[in-house]
Amino acid sequence: MTTAAAPPTRTHLPPQSDARGGSRTRERNWILALVVLVGAEILYFSITVTGFFDGGTGMLALTEQFVDIGMLALGLSVVILAGEIDLSAGTMSSFSGILMAVLWRDGIEIWLAVVVALVASTLVGALNGLIITIFRVDSLLVTLAMQFILGSVATALSGGSPPYGFPSSFVTIAGTGSIGPIPYQLVVFGVFAVAIALLVGRTRTGRSIVLIGFNRPAARWSGIRVDRTIVGAFMISAFMAGLGGILVAGFYNAARDDLGDSLLLPAITIVVLGGVDIFGGKGRMAGVIVATFVLGFLTEGMLVDGQSSLSATMVTGILLIVSLALKITLDRRGGLDVRAALRQRVHRSGRTEDAR
Numbered sequence: 208m209t210t211a212a213a214p215p216t217r218t219h220l221p222p223q224s225d226a227r228g229g230s231r232t233r234e235r236n237w238i239l240a241l242v243v244l245v246g247a248e249i250l251y252f253s254i255t256v257t258g259f260f261d262g263g264t265g266m267l268a269l270t271e272q273f274v275d276i277g278m279l280a281l282g283l284s285v286v287i288l289a290g291e292i293d294l295s296a297g298t299m300s301s302f303s304g305i306l307m308a309v310l311w312r313d314g315i316e317i318w319l320a321v322v323v324a325l326v327a328s329t330l331v332g333a334l335n336g337l338i339i340t341i342f343r344v345d346s347l348l349v350t351l352a353m354q355f356i357l358g359s360v361a362t363a364l365s366g367g368s369p370p371y372g373f374p375s376s377f378v379t380i381a382g383t384g385s386i387g388p389i390p391y392q393l394v395v396f397g398v399f400a401v402a403i404a405l406l407v408g409r410t411r412t413g414r415s416i417v418l419i420g421f422n423r424p425a426a427r428w429s430g431i432r433v434d435r436t437i438v439g440a441f442m443i444s445a446f447m448a449g450l451g452g453i454l455v456a457g458f459y460n461a462a463r464d465d466l467g468d469s470l471l472l473p474a475i476t477i478v479v480l481g482g483v484d485i486f487g488g489k490g491r492m493a494g495v496i497v498a499t500f501v502l503g504f505l506t507e508g509m510l511v512d513g514q515s516s517l518s519a520t521m522v523t524g525i526l527l528i529v530s531l532a533l534k535i536t537l538d539r540r541g542g543l544d545v546r547a548a549l550r551q552r553v554h555r556s557g558r559t560e561d562a563r
Contacts, residue, residue, distance in 0.1 A: 233537060234491050237482045241497040245504065252508035259511050264388045266504075269511070271383065271458055273503030274396040275300070275451040277496070279474035280481070281403045282447025284495045285440045287478055288407065290420035290487030291346040293444045295335065295353040296474060300452030300467030302357045303328045307453060308370035308462035317377045325449045331357070332445020336438030346441075361464040371461035381457025392454055396499075399447070404492035406443075416440055420487025472520070476527040477502050479534065502526065 253260035260266050279296050286293045303324045310320035335353055339346050378384070384391045407413035415436050418426040427433050451470065456462045481498035483490030505526075506519040 230489065234482055234489075234494065237537075238491065238494045238497060241481070241494060241501055245497060245500050248501065248504045248508060252504065252511070256508055256512045259508055267388050267390060267393065268385075269507045270393045270396075270500075270503065271390045272507050273473075273499065274390075274392050275454040275458070276470050276473045276477065276503070277396055277499035278399065278447050278451035278454065279470050280477035280495055280499060281400060281492070282444035283474055284478050284481070284483050284490065284492060285403065285407065285416060286346075286444045287483055287485065288420045288487055288490055289416045289437055289440045290423065291339070291437065291440065292350065293332075293335065293441060293448075294347065294350040294471065295331075295357055296350075296444060296448040297467040297469075297471035298354045298357040298361065299328055299331065299445055299448035300455060300470055301361045301464050302331070302364075302467075303449035303452035304456035304462040304466060305361045305364045305369065305464055308373070308456060309364050311373065312370040317374050321377075321381075321453055324453065325446060328449030328452075329442050329446045332442040332448075333438055335445070336441035339441070340434035340437055358464070358468075365462065365464045369461065369463050373457065373460055378457055378460050381454055382460060383458060392458070395450075395454070399450070400492070400496045403443075403447075404496065407492050412436065412439065417488055420484075421489070469520075472527070473502060473506070473523050476523050476530065479527060480530045482534070484534070484538070485531065 249260070249266065253266075258265055259269075279300065283293055283296055306327055307317075307320045307324035310323055311317045315323070331353070335346070335349055338344060338349050373382075380391045381395075382392070386394065407416065415426065415431045418429065418431060419433055419436060423433060448467075452467055455466045455470075459466070477498045478490075478495055479485055480501060481490065481492075481495035483495060502523065506523065509519050509522065510516065
């Protein structure tokens with residue numbers, strides 16, 4: 208006879224009001240520090256790099272170079288908040304851009320091709336989530352395998368001559384067009400950034416995602432449909448990655464199977480720099496949005512200054528390590544048992560109950 212498992216003890220539940228208040232204060236201070244950092248970057252590059260600010264229009268135009276990475280970061284944040292990871296996001300962008308371009312080349316109207324590509328990306332995200340939740344395989348392994356699969360599919364679809372030269376209406380909105388000095392890509396990013404922020408911070412689904420990342424057994428005992436919510440998180444991540452791939456294709460007016468390869472590391476860096484706990488369960492989307500501009504203006508300022516893309520990539524890696532180290536240090540001072548959080552991430556505390 209099977210006996211019902213006892214609910215999580217008090218020590219496993221989310222922190223009480225004082226701890227929550229301290230955590231919220233640290234999150235607000237972190238976001239404020241990022242805002243100050245963005246301002247410092249803009250001031251520094253405006254003074255030292257000719258053409259960076261250019262009356263504001265140059266700085267705004269530079270956002271077209273990195274808002275696609277911000278799109279990936281927004282989707283990844285949802286998955287990471289749930290205590291999972293999506294390593295297929297970069298190649299998902301390539302897959303989406305290539306699929307859209309091939310459909311257009313084969314005679315489908317460009318905007319219909321965009322919709323089909325986004326739907327296909329979202330379905331692949333659902334497949335990721337279903338494999339993870341049904342077969343209880345770690346998301347790192349599933350999405351790593353999907354990364355290779357999508358890369359191969361994108362290469363096969365593109366063939367020897369990837370499509371290019373899209374209609375001007377598409378290039379204007381998804382690529383290099385603008386409303387006055389404000390690029391359309393920045394407008395698109397702003398719309399989806401607000402939507403994701405509201406989803407995570409103001410809806411029951413968002414609160415469920417955070418609780419799942421914080422303590423999966425507690426989430427199940429509170430009545431949350433854990434598996435369904437995780438599948439939904441991977442669908443959001445895949446959709447946002449696919450949208451990022453559409454923007455990349457629009458900006459370059461061409462689709463290539465390797466365009467998404469360089470997007471994953473900076474996207475993860477933005478998530479961590481934005482204050483989202485890599486173990487899940489903590490973080491604010493406002494931090495991720497601001498961190499997009501911190502990393503974006505830093506790398507673009509370096510490139511405009513004449514430094515190589517390898518230097519910018521190196522700085523991205525350094526920033527990721529520094530962000531992780533600083534975040535873990537602050538969490539330790541705030542009373543978080545980092546080793547316990549790591550064990551929960553690796554051993555998936557609650558997998559046994561999920562598999563029941």
